[in-house]
Amino acid sequence: MKLRxxxxxxxxxxxxxAGYAALFVAPDERTxxxxxxxxxxxxxxxxxSFTAFAIVFVANIAYLATRRPKWDALGVAAAEVGxxxxxxxxxxxxxxxxxxxGIWWTWDARLTTTFILWLLYVSYLLLRxxxxxxxxxxxxxxxxxxxxxxxxxxxxxxNRLWRTQHPQPVILGGQGSGLDPTMAKVLLVCVIAMFGVxxxxxxxxxxxxxxxxxxxxxxxxxxxxxxxxxxxxEKGGM
Amino acid sequence: xxxxxxxxxxxxxxxxLELRTRELLNATVVFALVxxxxxxxxxxxxxxxxxxxxxxxxxxxxxxxxxxxxxxSFTREQSNSTLDALRMAPVSAxxxxxxxxxxxxxxxxxxxxxxxxxxxVLYNVPLVEIAGRLFVVLLLGTLGLAATGxxxxxxxxxxxxxxxxxxxxxxxxxxxxxxxAVESTAALFAKQPEFDRTWVAFLAGFDIVFLTASWLLxxxxxxx
Numbered sequence: 151m152k153l154r155x156x157x158x159x160x161x162x163x164x165x166x167x168a169g170y171a172a173l174f175v176a177p178d179e180r181t182x183x184x185x186x187x188x189x190x191x192x193x194x195x196x197x198x199s200f201t202a203f204a205i206v207f208v209a210n211i212a213y214l215a216t217r218r219p220k221w222d223a224l225g226v227a228a229a230e231v232g233x234x235x236x237x238x239x240x241x242x243x244x245x246x247x248x249x250x251x252g253i254w255w256t257w258d259a260r261l262t263t264t265f266i267l268w269l270l271y272v273s274y275l276l277l278r279x280x281x282x283x284x285x286x287x288x289x290x291x292x293x294x295x296x297x298x299x300x301x302x303x304x305x306x307x308x309n310r311l312w313r314t315q316h317p318q319p320v321i322l323g324g325q326g327s328g329l330d331p332t333m334a335k336v337l338l339v340c341v342i343a344m345f346g347v348x349x350x351x352x353x354x355x356x357x358x359x360x361x362x363x364x365x366x367x368x369x370x371x372x373x374x375x376x377x378x379x380x381x382x383x384e385k386g387g388m
Numbered sequence: 389x390x391x392x393x394x395x396x397x398x399x400x401x402x403x404x405l406e407l408r409t410r411e412l413l414n415a416t417v418v419f420a421l422v423x424x425x426x427x428x429x430x431x432x433x434x435x436x437x438x439x440x441x442x443x444x445x446x447x448x449x450x451x452x453x454x455x456x457x458x459x460x461s462f463t464r465e466q467s468n469s470t471l472d473a474l475r476m477a478p479v480s481a482x483x484x485x486x487x488x489x490x491x492x493x494x495x496x497x498x499x500x501x502x503x504x505x506x507x508x509v510l511y512n513v514p515l516v517e518i519a520g521r522l523f524v525v526l527l528l529g530t531l532g533l534a535a536t537g538x539x540x541x542x543x544x545x546x547x548x549x550x551x552x553x554x555x556x557x558x559x560x561x562x563x564x565x566x567x568x569a570v571e572s573t574a575a576l577f578a579k580q581p582e583f584d585r586t587w588v589a590f591l592a593g594f595d596i597v598f599l600t601a602s603w604l605l606x607x608x609x610x611x612x
Contacts, residue, residue: 308564
């Protein structure tokens with residue numbers, strides 16, 4: 151618990167510093183100016199959502215292989231965190247695109263893929279909400295999660311063949327790409343800060359899901375006991 | 389009994405069941421027609437527009453119709469617990485799924501065979517010279533739709549609001565299939581019809597990926 155508090159404090163400090171660095175330390179961008187600073191938020195969100203969805207995929211496979219409820223809990227926790235991060239990416243993107251591209255949205259490969267990704271994992275969460283039996287919910291949603299993850303490269307390839315407009319990767323993007331060193335440092339701080347926040351939220355959500363599961367189990371044992379010996383429960387002797 | 393033989397028997401059973409009532413086929417065809425007609429009210433297309441939007445409209449109609457017609461595939465087995473009986477039979481889960489997939493594939497192809505000539509007349513598409521190549525596109529596109537759709541109808545069958553849930557699960561997954569199918573159909577509907585190998589190969593790739601995934605994961609769908 152102490153560790154948890156310490157980690158939260160570190161993450162909070164990092165987030166505050168990252169916000170300050172992105173707004174005041176990072177140099178001005180030559181053509182886009184201030185609006186470019188949203189990038190320090192946009193890219194970490196995308197990294198977070200992609201990591202979270204990859205975790206969902208691993209958890210889904212692990213659940214089907216082992217049938218241990220903890221993997222199911224990890225799957226739902228990661229899916230929720232991933233959807234949240236993906237929503238941040240989808241909101242900050244158009245905010246940046248409107249002044250720079252002159253339009254809010256375009257049906258480009260990366261944008262469309264992210265949007266479909268978001269829809270797929272929202273459906274995953276909806277599906278979970280609509281199945282009562284915990285075991286069935288776990289295995290059916292795991293199957294759907296695996297299908298959804300397999301679909302992502304296909305969505306990307308099909309859109310790539312179709313059209314693309316998103317800026318080419320600036321980092322590791324081949325010749326002529328690259329960031330100003332200060333920008334790169336600020337970006338790194340932002341990525342680490344946001345990633346830390348994601349991990350904290352993810353572990354909390356995971357723990358909550360485990361507690362819920364335990365509570366359900368306890369409730370069920372109580373029910374069966376009460377059914378086995380109705381008189382005992384009336385006397386208060388559970 | 390081999391899986392293929394078991395699947396063939398199940399296919400025959402599904403076809404017999406459907407051909408006795410034909411309710412699923414009739415409803416699907418009429419639903420797709422409604423979509424096609426409503427589209428021309430909504431957009432009032434000129435002949436040039438029809439050529440441009442036709443392929444997209446056609447596949448949207450097929451996908452919507454498919455996402456509705458695939459739903460009874462597993463829920464129909466629930467009312468008399470016949471799926472339990474099927475599972476007790478000494479056949480693999482994949483054989484059950486494959487039989488249903490093939491049946492749904494046949495139903496969808498039949499519905500499309502009825503719809504295509506009507507669509508060609510309404511939207512002025514000359515079908516005769518491209519019939520063979522169009523058949524290949526329809527075949528690959530419908531296979532992907534039937535495979536994923538049957539799989540997901542087994543998933544949604546256990547949920548509440550399942551009628552709404554199936555399209556919700558299915559349609560986003562089908563986004564790449566829609567793009568590929570529309571693009572390869574558009575290449576065929578053009579003034580100089582062309583068989584777009586890239587997109588047709590993509591369609592085949594989509595089918596292979598999801599048929600393989602269904603084969604690997606179907607055991608988890610059928611357990612009790």
